[in-house]
Amino acid sequence: MAGANIDSRLAGIAESFGPETAAFAAEVTTDDAVSIAGRKTRWELGGPLAEGTTTVAAPAGIVDYVPNEMIATVRAGTLVADLNQELANAGQRSALVDRGGTVGGAIAVGEDDPLVLGVGRIRASVLQVRYVSAEGDVITGGGPTVKNVTGFDLPRLFVGSLGTLGSIVEVIVRTNPIPAVSRWLISDDVDPFAVRDAVLRPSAVFWNGSKTWVLLEGHQVDVEAEAFKLDQIGSFSDADGAPTFPPHRWSFAPADLKALPTQDLGPYVASVGVGTVFADNQQPRRTIDAGSQTIAARLKAEFDPKGRLNPGRNPNNR
Ligand SMILES: Cc1cc2nc3c(=O)[nH]c(=O)nc-3n(C[C@H](O)[C@H](O)[C@H](O)COP(=O)(O)OP(=O)(O)OC[C@H]3O[C@@H](n4cnc5c(N)ncnc54)[C@H](O)[C@@H]3O)c2cc1C
Incomplete structure (x- = not known):
């Protein structure tokens, strides 16, 4: 030009x-x-x-x-x-x-x-x-x-x-x-998958295979009421914060967390209700179905016909 x-x-x-x-x-x-x-x-x-x-x-x-x-x-x-x-x-x-x-x-x-x-x-x-x-x-x-x-x-x-x-x-x-109150609770005997049915909207439910962390957020009275409901399904005590997250992210459908391939993950922390699992080991590259690949290639060709934007990167390779 x-x-x-x-x-x-x-x-x-x-x-x-x-x-x-x-x-x-x-x-x-x-x-x-x-x-x-x-x-x-x-x-x-x-x-x-x-x-x-x-x-x-x-x-x-x-x-x-x-x-x-x-x-x-x-x-x-x-x-x-x-x-x-x-x-x-x-x-x-x-x-x-x-x-x-x-x-x-x-x-x-x-x-x-x-x-x-x-x-x-x-x-x-x-x-x-x-x-x-x-x-x-x-x-x-x-x-x-x-x-x-x-x-x-x-x-x-x-x-x-x-x-x-x-x-x-x-x-x-x-x-x-930012909620008025943020309270972390931890339990080693609760069923992590029962937590989201027991409380209305937890801000996080993490599970490492033995312990469950729950973050309750909101106004003081609401958080107390939710903590009371949790006490009905397990023994909870206050925790300092979230668990330490291993470095790699695996992606699962939330329902699949009940049957995790734990032998492949190494130590892990699963985000219940979300499907993300933070693990020591890296997730093997997922195969993307042919239809999705075609759509991605067409979009790329439409937005960047000469392939000059971030060449070498592929959002599907992660
Ligand atoms: C130890 C660690 C833990 C992390 N944990 C989390 C987490 O829990 N949650 C979370 O969300 N993130 C997490 N991240 C990721 C990180 O926060 C984000 O990926 C980060 O914000 C990326 O920003 P950046 O400026 O470093 O991007 P860069 O690394 O510089 O760029 C990343 C990519 O984005 C492209 N890019 C950057 N800016 C633009 C732009 N303006 N337009 C187009 N493309 C662009 C780059 O070309 C590159 O391909 C973690 C990172 C580390 C190192």
């Missing part, structure tokens, strides 16, 4: 979306392969980056935060820690867990917080995604109010896409209130 055309295109982007987005669009819109780097805490996930790929950082900063509406507009390069600190100042939190990474990285990777039952799924919390397409256009998908949104559900598609469909520049995420 000729220089003057690029300049007028970037001027248009700056006018519509601000100078930070225009500067980012300028950096990622080349003929070359490009990858967005956050803090590289999950850098190798999905496969090693192809050699010769240019690495670019997304802009940072909280653009707008309205506690009453429980939404925050944030640039992708913002540290999750900085976002969560800003939210905590107003008594709120997000579905993004702080492990030293960026908001864009957390969304591109899409791993839910172990406390997902309490804080919610990342996929449900991203209300809007703004990205620079492979062709250099700035595209906005989704919106802050669910009822005004039509068309493809781009925010959900981008969660877990590992930067292979577009370069995320800004998102709107849903926030939720």
